[in-house]
Amino acid sequence: MADKAYITPTVLKWARESAKIAEETAARKVAVTKEKIKEWENGESQPTIKQAQTLAKVYKRPFAVFFLSDIPKDFQLLNDFRKNGSKPLTTSSIFIIREIQQKQAWISEANKENNEPKLPFVGRYSLNDNPKDVAADILNTLSLNPSNYQFENPIKEWIESAERNGIFVSRTSFIHSKLKLDSEELQGFAIADPFAPFIFINSDDWQAPQLFTLVHELSHIWIAESGISNDANPEAINKGKFHPIELFCNEVAANALMPEELINRMRSLLNLNSKELFSAAKKIGV
Numbered sequence: 001m002a003d004k005a006y007i008t009p010t011v012l013k014w015a016r017e018s019a020k021i022a023e024e025t026a027a028r029k030v031a032v033t034k035e036k037i038k039e040w041e042n043g044e045s046q047p048t049i050k051q052a053q054t055l056a057k058v059y060k061r062p063f064a065v066f067f068l069s070d071i072p073k074d075f076q077l078l079n080d081f082r083k084n085g086s087k088p089l090t091t092s093s094i095f096i097i098r099e100i101q102q103k104q105a106w107i108s109e110a111n112k113e114n115n116e117p118k119l120p121f122v123g124r125y126s127l128n129d130n131p132k133d134v135a136a137d138i139l140n141t142l143s144l145n146p147s148n149y150q151f152e153n154p155i156k157e158w159i160e161s162a163e164r165n166g167i168f169v170s171r172t173s174f175i176h177s178k179l180k181l182d183s184e185e186l187q188g189f190a191i192a193d194p195f196a197p198f199i200f201i202n203s204d205d206w207q208a209p210q211l212f213t214l215v216h217e218l219s220h221i222w223i224a225e226s227g228i229s230n231d232a233n234p235e236a237i238n239k240g241k242f243h244p245i246e247l248f249c250n251e252v253a254a255n256a257l258m259p260e261e262l263i264n265r266m267r268s269l270l271n272l273n274s275k276e277l278f279s280a281a282k283k284i285g286v
Helices: 009-018 024-029 032-043 049-059 062-066 092-114 130-142 154-164 207-222 244-257 262-269 274-284
Strands: 168-172 173-178 187-191 199-202 228-229
Touching: 009 024, 009 032, 009 049, 009 062, 009 187, 024 032, 024 049, 049 062, 092 168, 092 187, 092 199, 130 154, 130 207, 154 207, 187 207, 187 244, 199 207, 207 228, 228 244
Parallel strands: 168 199
Antiparallel strands: 187 199, 187 228
């Protein structure tokens, strides 16, 4: 008979629920019934060690967590700045947020222990400032000129400039082959920590929306507002649905990607044919 894992039932249940995984899904992963999962979570019976190890992988928790006497203190979800009526965060989004938070916390602590200085641009501005000023400061700090990108792919230039200045940027649309991120649910998020600011971009979108999301999340860092976004869009309609911080960051991003100098220059392109106009737009990443 297989050895039993004498786990703490409340911790087992917490691990499943915090991952937004249904009882049916958990049961399927370990080839048992939904009722058996309930038994384990109620302390009426115990899984085998192998079954508990499988659930730890499914819930993306260390196996040892199940043996704690009480529910551990977990990472708090970031502020949810997504528009009203957004889809609830699902397992994929929760897993990627947790993964980035873990990495960010480790790097931030390491930088503090090594007496690394705080990054001066984190929280340099607030909602009371002019979005154009924030946009100009982002461009100046990152040494970027949207009128004259050095790379054919502008998002690459933005990411490299951000990382040179101490901002960690991560892009993906998959947790693994069976967990895909939905861009309607989560486009990106920012952790505005002065020792280790992090940005995540859902690469499910094509390049231009990714670039706008990246600059939108940079705006979050400049005003020190960590949070989740799902509709970074310069032409957002029904603005009453949007958090004021999101509207502000959208405006900053629009001004950073299309400063007045570039807009004036673009006016001269109005007589181009569609192919030439597409080529010009591609060069500036819009």
